[in-house]
Amino acid sequence: METITRRTMTTIHDAICVEITKVHDTRGNLSVIEGNAIPFEMKRVYYLYDIPSGARRGGHSHKVQQEFLVALSGSFNVVLNDGNEKKTVILNKPNQGLLIPNGIWRELENFSSGSVCLVFASEVFEEEDYIREYDAFLLSKNGIS
Template sequence: MINNKEVRLIEIPKIHDRRGNLSVIEGGTIPFVSKRVYYLYDVPSGSTRGGHAHKEQKEFLIALSGSFDVIVKNGDFEEIITLNKPNYGLLIEKEIWRELENFSSGSVCLVLASDEFDETDYIRDYSDFKSLKDR
């Protein structure tokens, strides 16, 4: 089991209204200030995304629409977490391998990242990731 300091679901405050719900991410909702926002959509059936870890960057993933599975690995354990509610997000700390799969039709994955894009922060080979974790 991966411990909740490495990966955890966080409930995003939801304001109920007869006109529709509103969720807000602001100071204190997640444990970092987002420096980059991106989203995945129109992911073809059977495709996977992710397939990497970060040396320093943290990420917060939200299924804004539809659903998908996030496979997270810390080098010792693997866990599959299904995201399917827009008022819950998955916090992934640094040095955690992630893969996204099983995207439903019309799904949208929003990612809030703690840092701007930096290719040197990525670990894109799983054997390199395992070597890092085995130290």
């Protein structure tokens, strides 16, 4: 008997906002990301800052890598696209993050002055993991490599 394996396609509904633990204190707040706060082992951390007015970041998808984005300061929009649907998530709280699974096209835009986007990634940087052309992304979603 032949076993047929189907790839599970991620959709924008698989990208979820996650509350980050916040410890309130009269001296200021402290937020912690540890343990199983995000569903993958962090292998890389980077951040975006000093983004010029009107600039966009992202504009790609990942084959394997998952990411968890946090607006440490300011705000920005994350436009998610699964090839069928789009949705925009506004990140503007340092105690809230956006989990983006692989297979989702993302664009970051509308950065406020002084905004900082912190990114936790499930993989180290490998150019081969990126899909940087939207048409190639659509083909990958349809099982065409």
